[in-house]
Amino acid sequence: MTDMHKAYGATKALTSGRIELFPGELHVIMGANGSGKSTLCKILAGSVKPDGGTITLDGRPVDIPDPKAARELGVSIFYQELSLSKNRTVAENILARDLPTRAGLVDRKAVMAQAAQVFAPFRDVASDGFSMAARVGDLRPDQRQLVEIAKTFAGNADIFIFDEPTSALDRAQTEAFFKELDRRKAAGAVIVFISHRMEEVFEIGDRVTVIRDGETVSSAPLAETTRDRIVAEMVGGDSGASVFADPPEAPAPGKVRLELRGVSSRRLRDVSLSLHAGEVLGLGGLHGQGQSDLLRALFGLEQTTGEVMLDGAPIALPSPRRAIRGGFGYISGDRQTDGAISGRSIFENVVPIHLFKSRQHILRRGTLTAEVDRVLQILATRHGGTGLPISSLSGGNQQKVIISRWLMDETQVLLLDDPTKGIDLKTKLELFALIRSLADKGLAILLYTSEDAELLANSDRILVFNNGRIVRELAGDDRTRLMLTSAAFEAA
Amino acid sequence: MSGALKPILIAAGLVVLLMIAGEMVSPGFASPEQILRLSIVAALLGIVAAGQNLVILGGREGIDLSVGGVISLAALVAGNVMSGSDAGLFPAILACIAVGSLIGLLNGLGVTLLRIPPLVMTLGMLGVVQGLLVVARNGIPSGRAAPMLSDFVSQPQWLGLPGILWLWLLIGLAMAGLLNRTVFGQRIFSIGANEGAARLAGVPTRVTRTLLYVLSGVFSAIAGLCILGYSGSSFANVGGQYMLASIIAVVLGGTPLSGGRGGYTGTMIGALLLVVLQGLLTTLSIDESGRQIIFGSALIVLLLFYGRSSGLRG
Incomplete structure (x- = not known):
């Protein structure tokens, strides 16, 4: 050929x-x-x-x-x-x-x-x-x-x-x-x-x-x-050539927010990790080695064995609702299947998490609209009115709307499953800036992205996956393309 | 907003056109008494269609084919509990709501827990209920409406309108409030639009969907009670004609069969339109079988017509 x-x-x-x-x-x-x-x-x-x-x-x-x-x-x-x-x-x-x-x-x-x-x-x-x-x-x-x-x-x-x-x-x-x-x-x-x-x-x-x-x-x-x-x-030689900055300086680690001990599932094998408040922990490796599965498992979408501790206390995650109550947030790159409530308005796409967490039954549109406007502004979401269908927005703006869901109330751990898939570069940079500022406010963030450059530029530490296992942890100066690629082919 | 309003306006325009056509063919068709009579029949259909509307809005091929069976069973149960006395009316209401919610609950659990397609689940339920009716009735009409119930349905009461029209109006307001001003209503639209995404956004998808079928059962049971009041006693398979009609009313009113958008106001107009059309066909002395043929064809044509322009079929 x-x-x-x-x-x-x-x-x-x-x-x-x-x-x-x-x-x-x-x-x-x-x-x-x-x-x-x-x-x-x-x-x-x-x-x-x-x-x-x-x-x-x-x-x-x-x-x-x-x-x-x-x-x-x-x-x-x-x-x-x-x-x-x-x-x-x-x-x-x-x-x-x-x-x-x-x-x-x-x-x-x-x-x-x-x-x-x-x-x-x-x-x-x-x-x-x-x-x-x-x-x-x-x-x-x-x-x-x-x-x-x-x-x-x-x-x-x-x-x-x-x-x-x-x-x-x-x-x-x-x-x-x-x-x-x-x-x-x-x-x-x-x-x-x-x-x-x-x-x-x-x-x-x-x-x-x-x-x-x-x-x-x-x-x-x-x-x-x-x-x-x-x-x-x-x-290749041009490992630094990317629009993304060099890896961030690791911030002083906050207290341990999330700890996993020996978590296994259909796809995961004996995953242990600890995630600190204020930290962006990247999940790396070749595609489909268990990174998404880990995020989905933590959001109650997959059955697991092993121990998950949130702020030192064990937590069971049998369903998304339990995960949300526990303080987890999940954002998928598959907007059409997992994110957008297609055909419904921008307003209706922002409020569900808040409605669930605040246990309300009556929809107070007036008060809510002010809140919706506030969170949409955090991300500078461009839209022609919150009553318009979400499908009237570009992919990047749709993703901003979906992210806004998690900004109305407090979230402790944000699970990002390739959140910038199919999004233009400018929006990507905006989203990563937001992710960093959320971490600075004390959120603990698990990030998987299918682009290695994004992962390297935005993670404080990187856990490299191979076939459902964590095979290497990269921190500090080890966060290079060379090390990441090398580790991706490593067996546990 | 204009997109949601369009089918409602079309249907409302058609109602007026049909009334004028009826008056021309047979003078007296649009007389006040006739309009009142048609409104009562539309209310009966409209109440059934409220439940059908909710189930369809919830998406995932949501449909309730058991409404006819529930109507007949509720009419039978209510007629026997009250057996012609006003004192028995209240227990009868409770009994038929219980019957409706039980059947609706079974439908809902079948669809959500056992993941049986709604078409199959509710059709199967219809078969079961029809079988029960044959056993219970033994072929003989039984039970009689309380005079109070008959008056409620057919005698002018408040401001010259019978109670059932006020009930229908109340249901209309309640449905609009439920769908637009409550979190539950929000959840109905979201599971209809994208169940997977709704689940990830914290919507209790199974509970919500199950409740839709329960509500459909309850609405059908209330309709069954009113139909008993309308006809005086419960005769065989009184609810049979409501299955197809309730679905057509929902679709005519602008709620696509794929769910996720629409509302009940349109369905109310849809029910009116259907009843006026039925009245006109009767005036033109087209018999029941002919009307069924026309209704069935109308549904298919509607789906074709709306489907092209607005993705009615999803």
């Missing part, structure tokens, strides 16, 4: 992606968040249409307009977000792309037999409760991931793409998977591999291509490179 590029609106996901794949090799793609590695893979798998560039297969230029065309060319991709149907059996899922039929009907016996054959390398590590006839919805996450892997291997593909395939697997399962990769390689297959674990990359990879800011910066055999060189290439 040469000169591949792809833009989403004004965002250039990929500007000059290039990769050469040889038969019988395991080719690792490395890159920091937003570098374009997933986009490159999706283009090869036909699920993203490139804006330009050429793909050559066995010396012939090819066109991959959709996933079906990719499969016909022998490309099979593993989906990080599982693509399985929960209500179908393991066997049906493994062969979902091409169910064997007899006289136009699904041939159940053949399905079972063929699926069992594909799954054979993993049979011994799938452990209890697993059978070809089991419903996928009843399986554990690691078992589902094995089914997803088997599904990728089913069929006659000879180019396999794996994007973080081992996140849910234990050691034995991972080894069985690697063994199968070796077998496929020996048979001449190409394996494209995206991983969040550096040690894994050196364990199994043959070649590595590094992508930075949508551009391929290097491609070399792994035997000829080092971990440090890969990290340096991922980060």
